[in-house]
Amino acid sequence: MTQVTVSIPATSANLGPGFDCLGLALALYNRITFTAVPPTPSPPPLTITVSGVDAHKVATDESNLVYQCANIIFDKAGQRPSPLHIHQENNIPVGSGLGSSSTAVLGGMLAANELVARPFTTAQILQFAAEKEGHPDNVAPAFYGGLVLGVAHETGLHIERFTLPELQAVVVLPDFHLLTSEARAALPTQVSRQDAIFNAARTPLVIRALQTADYDLLRIAMQDRLHQPYRIPLIPGMAQAFAAAQASGAKGVALSGAGPSLIAFAPDGHERIAAAVTAVFAQHGLASRTWVLTVDNGGVDSEILGY
Ligand code: HSE
Secondary structure (H helix, E strand, O other): OEEEEEEEEEEEEEOOOEEEEEEEEEEEEEEEEEEEOOOOOOOOOEEEEEEEOOHHHOOOOOOOHHHHHHHHHHHHHOOOOOOEEEEEEEOOOOOOOOOHHHHHHHHHHHHHHHHOOOOOOHHHHHHHHHHHHOOOOOHHHHHHOOEEEEEEEOOEEEEEEEOOOOOEEEEEEEOOOOOHHHHHHOOOOOOOHHHHHHHHHHHHHHHHHHHOOOHHHHHHHOOOOOOHHHHHHHOOOHHHHHHHHHHOOOOEEEEOOOOOOEEEEOOOOHHHHHHHHHHHHHHOOOOEEEEEEEEOOOOOEEEEEOO
């Protein structure tokens, strides 16, 4: 038997102005285990089990995203372990804006690559994962940890990674269904020069503010005109939730990824901020889940048994 377990952190993409290029890894993890089982008489070729948060929302047939992404690697490698057992142990809520789909994409590809004796480099796997996602701002920080700027250019993906100091972020996830595809469809295809400059000026400021834990700078930096103005109205209470977070002490406040979760940075008072935002969503008829999370600076981690 060969067994590979990959642990992948949650991520918060965009961080306000860094739409589709900036993301941060957070210390909340999904673990994906692939086991290549020795053939016994008539075993099922594929079994998938899921435990933990939102387990009932994850498909356990061939439409499972981890399996689909593993298949991309098996096809490229021309090898396919069978029978194969996949187990997902999830702590990251599904469809939340915390990069759960990136953990499935990266975890499936990395575990598959290990099971077929690593035909692809980690840089290639990251490129495949970014292509599958369509943008690198979740998969790149999930892979490397810390704060990552991902720049897609004609010869591939350029990554700039920044180790961050101890920071804590409040994440509040309202119980509201918003597909990333819907949140992307709400965006205009053209933006004004002023809005482009607004974001271009602030994206490097977010990096500087997070690296130096400069919360006053973060308040200026973490503003956006490219996606949040179009997405915030899609989520009941979100505009008021931003205001409540700021009024209760948060400095930088943003939609996490495409939403529907909100991420807020503050030097202290995290529970107070979480309570204030939760109260706003409750006024709009939505229950919330909350986390106070530290930054993950380690990225993916894997454990291989049986080589
Ligand atoms: N940058 C992406 C977006 C992250 O905002 O649509 C969500 O996958």
